[in-house]
Amino acid sequence: xxxxxxxxxxxxxxxxxxxxxxxxxxxxxxxxxxxxxxxxxxxxxxxxxxxxxxxxxxxxxxxxxxxxxxxxxxxxxxxxxxxxxxxxxxxxxxxxxxxxxxxxxxxxxxxxxxxxxxxxxxxxxxxxxxxxxxxxxxxxxxxxxxxxxxxxxxxxxxxxxxxxxxxxxxxxxxxxxxxxxxxxxxxxxxxxxxxxxxxxxxxxxxxxxxxx
Amino acid sequence: xxxxxxxxxxxxxxxxxxxxxxxxxxxxxxxxxxxxxxxxxxxxxxxxxxxxxxxxxxxxxxxxxxxxxxxxxxxxxxxxxxxxxxxxxxxxxxxxxxxxxxxxxxxxxxxxxxxxxxxxxxxxxxxxxxxxxxxxxxxxxxxxxxxxxxxxxxxxxxxxxxxxxxxxxxxxxxxxxxxxxxxxxxxxxxxxxxxxxxx
Numbered sequence: 001x002x003x004x005x006x007x008x009x010x011x012x013x014x015x016x017x018x019x020x021x022x023x024x025x026x027x028x029x030x031x032x033x034x035x036x037x038x039x040x041x042x043x044x045x046x047x048x049x050x051x052x053x054x055x056x057x058x059x060x061x062x063x064x065x066x067x068x069x070x071x072x073x074x075x076x077x078x079x080x081x082x083x084x085x086x087x088x089x090x091x092x093x094x095x096x097x098x099x100x101x102x103x104x105x106x107x108x109x110x111x112x113x114x115x116x117x118x119x120x121x122x123x124x125x126x127x128x129x130x131x132x133x134x135x136x137x138x139x140x141x142x143x144x145x146x147x148x149x150x151x152x153x154x155x156x157x158x159x160x161x162x163x164x165x166x167x168x169x170x171x172x173x174x175x176x177x178x179x180x181x182x183x184x185x186x187x188x189x190x191x192x193x194x195x196x197x198x199x200x201x202x203x204x205x206x207x208x209x210x211x212x
Numbered sequence: 213x214x215x216x217x218x219x220x221x222x223x224x225x226x227x228x229x230x231x232x233x234x235x236x237x238x239x240x241x242x243x244x245x246x247x248x249x250x251x252x253x254x255x256x257x258x259x260x261x262x263x264x265x266x267x268x269x270x271x272x273x274x275x276x277x278x279x280x281x282x283x284x285x286x287x288x289x290x291x292x293x294x295x296x297x298x299x300x301x302x303x304x305x306x307x308x309x310x311x312x313x314x315x316x317x318x319x320x321x322x323x324x325x326x327x328x329x330x331x332x333x334x335x336x337x338x339x340x341x342x343x344x345x346x347x348x349x350x351x352x353x354x355x356x357x358x359x360x361x362x363x364x365x366x367x368x369x370x371x372x373x374x375x376x377x378x379x380x381x382x383x384x385x386x387x388x389x390x391x392x393x394x395x396x397x398x399x400x401x402x403x404x405x406x407x408x409x410x411x
Contacts, residue, residue: 049296054289067293071300075307153283172284197245204273204280211279 018043026090034082045074048091051174052098058169059102060109061158069101088183095176095184099166106162149210156206160199167192168199235259240270248277 021029021043029047033040052073057066076097077084084093160168166185170176176184182192235243235256240263246252247260264271 045297045300049292050289053292057290063290067296067299070292071296071303074300075303078304079307079311149283150287153287157284172281173287173289193245200245200248200277200281201273203284204277207280207283208276211276211283 027086030081030084030086030090041078044077044090048094049074051091052094055095055169055174056098056102058157058173059099059162059166060105061154065105069105070098072101073098089180092180092183095170095174095180096186099170099184102166103162152207152210156203159206160202164195164199164202167195168203171196172200235263237263237267237270240264240267241273244274244277247274248281 015023017037017039021032021037021040024032024043026044026047029040029043033044049070052070053066056069056073057063060066060069073094077094084090157165157169163185167181167187170181170184171178178189178192178196181187181196182189185192187195240260243252243256243260247257252260264274
């Protein structure tokens with residue numbers, strides 16, 4: 001507690017508490033929160049909400065449910081941060097919680113075959129979809145082709161087996177190292193590499209016909 | 213990756229040097245992950261590049277994987293919906309309220325002390341109860357009615373000590389058995405009268 005107390009924020013040095021928190025690394029923000037600075041938790045939420053949302057969404061394919069699960073992640077973080085081993089990375093811990101929740105969601109969904117990944121994705125309204133491939137200078141047929149390609153990509157990710165998809169998303173979309181993925185997924189390094197290699201090849205095989 | 217490559221070099225990995233960095237399709241496939249992530253050591257990197265120039269199948273596969281990865285990495289990231297923060301704040305308030313409600317009214321140390329004191333009292337009470345049960349108060353024995361006077365057993369005849377003494381004295385067993393036959397045997401009858409009989 002002494003070390004925590006030492007790292008508490010002193011708000012009289014020009015910058016606001018939020019600015020100071022923004023300048024800190026994760027470990028320091030966690031320490032500040034444990035030292036009683038409630039605003040540190042908001043900083044953690046701000047840092048990780050989009051990252052975790054993307055990860056969970058790409059894993060389960062349902063945006064609304066993904067938001068619920070990410071909120072659950074933050075509630076668990078809030079409740080159990082005092083038990084977090086601060087010798088490890090906060091991001092790995094947060095992703096591990098998210099990964100477990102996503103896995104549970106998929107497991108529950110598999111017990112109810114009426115709700116499938118593709119079904120959820122197809123029910124998603126066009127207006128809700130990100131328009132990353134859109135370009136106002138493009139012709140309508142180009143726009144259609146690009147949107148179609150994006151759908152193909154998302155569906156191809158969804159077609160990967162769950163444990164391959166998890167590793168694939170963590171690596172290719174979240175940019176995690178092999179070691180971090182091993183820790184998040186609770187697998188050894190060899191398994192992570194093997195799964196990632198297979199996932200890459202499977203994904204390439206699925207999207208290849210659309211890239212010609 | 214599954215298709216057979218067109219180039220095969222029987223040389224194993226162990227023989228690879230900067231002057232001779234060739235590899236076969238299987239090895240290429242096994243190392244492709246590290247090759248794409250650019251984590252291969254120099255010698256193997258050269259071997260992979262050389263293999264790509266020689267094997268059309270592997271070169272095609274390499275290009276497909278790289279292009280597909282560009283595609284997936286260019287997917288736009290989604291952002292939380294506008295009400296995300298408010299909903300999270302509400303859930304956190306609920307969680308805090310729940311935690312506060314489930315907290316014990318007394319502090320853990322005080323609670324532990326109270327439990328210990330209660331345990332001591334309980335154990336004392338149990339021990340006292342057991343002691344009271346075990347302690348005999350007034351033992352009421354049934355009255356004894358003597359029906360016959362105690363009879364005096366006849367003293368042993370002279371051969372008996374001789375038989376007893378024979379074994380420690382090292383005498384042969386058969387002599388002891390011989391003496392034993394002469395020892396008077398006393399039987400007690402059912403009506404508690406002493407009977408003497410010699411065999």
